[in-house]
Amino acid sequence: MQLYTYFRSSAAFRVRIALNLKGLAYEAIPIHLLRGGGEQLQEAYRAVNPEGLVPALVDNGATITQSMAIIEYLDETHPVMPLLPQDALGRARVRALAQMVACDIHPIDNLRVLRYLVKELGVPEEAKTEWFRHWVREGFAAIERHLSRDSATGRFCHGDTPTMADCVLVPQVFNARRFDVDLAPYPTIARIHAACMELPAFQAAQPSQQPDAES
Amino acid sequence: MQLYTYFRSSAAFRVRIALNLKGLAYEAIPIHLLRGGGEQLQEAYRAVNPEGLVPALVDNGATITQSMAIIEYLDETHPVMPLLPQDALGRARVRALAQMVACDIHPIDNLRVLRYLVKELGVPEEAKTEWFRHWVREGFAAIERHLSRDSATGRFCHGDTPTMADCVLVPQVFNARRFDVDLAPYPTIARIHAACMELPAFQAAQPSQQPDAES
Numbered sequence: 333m334q335l336y337t338y339f340r341s342s343a344a345f346r347v348r349i350a351l352n353l354k355g356l357a358y359e360a361i362p363i364h365l366l367r368g369g370g371e372q373l374q375e376a377y378r379a380v381n382p383e384g385l386v387p388a389l390v391d392n393g394a395t396i397t398q399s400m401a402i403i404e405y406l407d408e409t410h411p412v413m414p415l416l417p418q419d420a421l422g423r424a425r426v427r428a429l430a431q432m433v434a435c436d437i438h439p440i441d442n443l444r445v446l447r448y449l450v451k452e453l454g455v456p457e458e459a460k461t462e463w464f465r466h467w468v469r470e471g472f473a474a475i476e477r478h479l480s481r482d483s484a485t486g487r488f489c490h491g492d493t494p495t496m497a498d499c500v501l502v503p504q505v506f507n508a509r510r511f512d513v514d515l516a517p518y519p520t521i522a523r524i525h526a527a528c529m530e531l532p533a534f535q536a537a538q539p540s541q542q543p544d545a546e547s
Numbered sequence: 548m549q550l551y552t553y554f555r556s557s558a559a560f561r562v563r564i565a566l567n568l569k570g571l572a573y574e575a576i577p578i579h580l581l582r583g584g585g586e587q588l589q590e591a592y593r594a595v596n597p598e599g600l601v602p603a604l605v606d607n608g609a610t611i612t613q614s615m616a617i618i619e620y621l622d623e624t625h626p627v628m629p630l631l632p633q634d635a636l637g638r639a640r641v642r643a644l645a646q647m648v649a650c651d652i653h654p655i656d657n658l659r660v661l662r663y664l665v666k667e668l669g670v671p672e673e674a675k676t677e678w679f680r681h682w683v684r685e686g687f688a689a690i691e692r693h694l695s696r697d698s699a700t701g702r703f704c705h706g707d708t709p710t711m712a713d714c715v716l717v718p719q720v721f722n723a724r725r726f727d728v729d730l731a732p733y734p735t736i737a738r739i740h741a742a743c744m745e746l747p748a749f750q751a752a753q754p755s756q757q758p759d760a761e762s
Contacts, residue, residue, distance in 0.1 A: 382692035401642035472736035477597035
């Protein structure tokens with residue numbers, strides 16, 4: 333398998349965690365999101381993924397895009413170390429938690445959106461940063477409330493083994509920290525993040541450990 | 548089953564289509580997104596869904612949130628008229644197409660984001676509309692390229708029966724039209740949209756047919 337990735341992309345980070353949790357080897361193909369106006373927007377990569385976003389996974393010649401679709405594909409094709417629970421309600425809960433990040437926080441704070449704010453709308457740097465923090469706070473408050481009131485929450489987002497929800501939550505915590513979002517109001521998120529980061533699969537997937545990492 | 552819904556919410560629209568395709572009866576509980584500052588943000592609804600977003604589905608006392616998670620739940624618990632293909636690659640493709648809308652277009656153009664642009668950042672009405680159109684165009688161009696080059700595309704997004712990808716795409720086309728986005732550059736999307744709208748399940752789910760519809 334080949335994974336088109338960028339060390340700091342939180343969507344690629346999600347997939348790297350899933351691959352590591354399942355013990356699947358892969359070749360990392362770095363796509364630099366800033367160099368030359370963004371390698372992800374150039375024709376060579378658009379031929380792989382017309383959307384011009386990372387990650388993309390190539391498995392036996394087939395290209396799969398969208399991080400949550402990739403994780404579910406890996407889970408279906410490599411069922412060892414399942415990343416979704418066995419019951420329909422549990423699966424729905426894990427998917428919903430993942431989507432609370434992947435639909436309702438991350439896309440609004442994505443690089444291309446922040447760029448549009450600054451370049452097209454002339455939003456000052458400080459207001460851009462506040463935008464970023466606002467959507468993280470909105471989303472994290474809802475996730476915290478969801479996690480803290482539900483007995484299905486365990487050591488991880490759902491029970492005592494990591495699921496897709498943890499694969500998606502942890503990279504968002506990294507992003508939040510990079511923008512100095514105070515995590516004190518989200519003790520359950522912080523606790524689960526710490527539990528995840530004790531695991532080698534999460535450690536090895538983090539941005540600083542990637543071959544294309546920059547300081 | 549009860550569905551918390553708003554006639555114009557495209558995320559609720561997705562779930563209404565799925566329920567109709569499967570022939571499942573449900574009680575619609577309208578949540579007015581504009582009235583009184585937004586009923587979805589009030590404590591009564593936050594107790595149902597801490598995120599303060601519609602839709603939410605209640606089934607046998609359990610609450611499920613996030614439209615794609617709800618659709619997958621319905622598909623797992625009511626397998627007749629499957630909304631995902633049988634093969635892992637096909638499933639990944641349908642999920643990715645749905646996520647290209649549900650992650651990469653809709654959240655950026657959602658009501659709360661447009662409100663923030665206007666109220667917090669003072670973005671003029673015209674620039675707000677251009678923002679909306681920009682993200683639809685970016686996303687539709689990628690989806691069009693994906694659909695038009697892939698032989699898995701049929702009468703619908705994936706083959707000749709509707710899937711979750713169609714449930715998610717059609718409401719986004721409704722939104723695009725509401726903001727006068729020219730659909731001429733996306734002939735495959737327009738063709739699939741038309742095929743979907745010939746089906747009673749899609750017709751009955753559309754905003755104008757809802758009990759809480761307004762002109």
